[in-house]
Amino acid sequence: MAKVASVPAEDAVAADVEQQIEASVLRTAEMFALTKRSASSAYDYAPSKKVRVRTKLNDAYLFEFPDALLEPKAAAETADLTPTPSEAAALAAPGPAPAPADVVMGGHPVPSAPGVSIEAEDSTTADKPSFVDQVAKETEEELALKKRKIAASNINGDASSAVVEYKKQTETAAQFGSSAIVRRRATQVSKPKWHAPWKLKRVIAGHLGWVRSISVDPTNDWFVTGSADRTIKVWDLASGQLKLTLTGHINAIRGLEVSPRHPYLFSAGEDKKVLCWDLEYNKVIRSYHGHLSGVFSLKVHPTLDILVSGGRDAVARVWDMRTKNQIHVLSGHQGTVWAMETQATDPQIITGSSDSTIKLWDLAAGKVMTTLTNHKKAVRAVTKSLLVSYRDGRCRV
Template identity: 60%
Template sequence: FFSPTFMSKRKEEALRNVVARTMKRSRDLFINSHGLRAEVYEPARKVHVDIKTRIEYGMLEDIQEHQPLLAMAGTQVSKNKLITGPEAPALLALPAPQTTGSSSNGALTVGATKPDAAKLPSKSSSLQVLPVPASMLAAQQRARHKEPQWHAPWKLMKVISGHTGWVRTICVDHTNEWFATAGDDRVIKIWDLASSQLKLTLTGHISAVKGLAISKTSPYLFSVAEDKMVKCWDLETNQCIRHYHGHLSGVYSVALHPQLDILFSGGRDGTVRAWDMRTKGQIHCMAGHNHTVHTIATQAAKPQVISGSQDSTIRLWDLVKGASVKTLTNHKKGVRSIVCHPTEYTFVSASADNIKKWKCPDGDFMHNFRGHETIVHCLAINDDGVLVSGGDNGSIRLWDWETGHLFQDMDTIAQPGSLEAESAVFAATFDHSGTRLLTGEADKTIKIWREDPDATPETHPTRYNPDMVPKRY
């Protein structure tokens, strides 16, 4: 009865009707209320003001002794009177349970026959909430947004070639004279930091090398790889002198305690193992993660060990007990990098969903670094407050540490002979002066970056929008 053309037109018309209804419902739900302030629930607001006042002024015993503080808040206080009205923009009028004066015409008079006659309200007393001027609220809102510190933009200074596989890890010696790199080509290379010349090549691993750590107290270099091995290299003899046996699968991360002779390693078996550097004995096998441990960070203060795993969790460990004291579950994707700030009591973690800043010792969440929309493999911080993140798509983002402001974004370019997709940044670290940034990438190169010496706040101003502040979610 109906031709195929007629039926197809009927289907298209029905589909357009469904889409139109869906768009109308979405507009009714969201667009009409866009920009409108949410309705304030009055009982909850009164409870909030009551609690806030009790916390702020609960220690005050005599209002007359604190007249300067009340005057700064915009309240006119006479000797025995707290006046509110159209001529005095007071925020709160605190009724006293015992008064000898009277209240009329919007004014509250507190009589005081004795020095302690005027007291703050008790817990059961209520507060008279008066309208707050919009200008004062705007000033308070601006005060919360701290402007970021100006940082000079960074630019590429040098490209170093020599590896035949992806460069997975970089570590700088504490003397700031040389650095070590390793990757999928199973070799460890040591380079002169000033001239970028190759000084030494160490071979011994039979699989991709995932992590390096250099001791500050002895001439030792530690390496971990997917061959389940944790090796200690003596840089005076250029030989492997110790093996640490215990991991049941590939080892992906390594770190050294800043004060003790303890080595930490984490791998695909989901454990963080603590080793005695000299005796090769295992001190702790700290289990708790359900997936690969990608990163380990250590510090002298508690928590001394912090680990991030592919199971999307961060664990804070008690080194004495060898047990987890807290698990952070804010991330929704695997945690691939954790770095502690060199001077502050904070640390930062990176995942595919976000970069998050935490406060020690309890791991209290502070804020996000938003803007790096990819899998973040590595992080680095210097003393000047510059945070660097390297992504899987070759992107590098630079942030102001204090405010979380993204002040520069740049993309690496794969070197000739490499695929266009081989631009991932797997490793990043600053030298100990904080003036040079070293990155290890999938194009088999090491790149050295530095600040632009000709940049000034006038030529490169900070593009800061106070509305785009880090959010707590």
């Protein structure tokens, strides 16, 4: 007998659990019904409730709400929601629309649904305005503010502040629809002045091979040249007379640099050597070893005792001028480093390579800052103003 009596009790518990699950599912579906039309919602709205809410909103606040806010179900499911004659007569009567028994008018957080008990609203929820009332109030305030602005502009003699502001816009700004976007003014380039063709003043001869490098003394008293005959010659700038010949390389000389702060001359060649010459004694005092192939470019830092060299091994090496230590190996190019430039401010080192790129380096970190990639062929020369010449016959900024 005990087993037989326990069966109805278990059925009652199972039915209660199923009812609670169904209520929870319905509540969750109706919670997302405003943002996503759920076809699985089994909650049945009362037709009279929909019609009365829509009519009240249209008559009282002149709002046209989208169907997604008032009808969570699909339009095919709500096609038969037409008011009955008795409901139409009740709606046509003057005064506020009567609230049916199944409509929850309070500010309850949970909608009415089968299996959900709604308690009587307390004083806190009774005085709280609904969302529709808040939207209507804000809209009325905005309309009143616009009317006051229009009235004030009419008194001052202007038709509308918006029209006056539109008149102030330029033709270009009105074309783009915003005063913040203005057409850029064309760049004005000064026309160069014509001058007579340059005349050859002097031909200086003395090398036995191709002159591949040249550097001028900062005082403009003399200049040096390096040649494929493995010699360095010092010339007087005013007279063009040969002053000195330096020998020490065993292959063509490809780079020369005169230090502006020291009595030093630096040379680099295809023999992988980077040499420092003391011009007071006219001999080599330091040699910088590290390049794996010929060295083709050379530069001295304008404010630091640093020397930078680049070559066929596709790297630029930063040297301590006095201790001969290698500070950085600036790797990143895919070809010979043909040209370089140094300056006191960042980027302190600029290199141009046969991989048609120009790299701007951070000297402190030893890493590349920016890579310029607009050339089509090898970059052979770089200046501080970033005017770059290269083999395809063009010059780019």
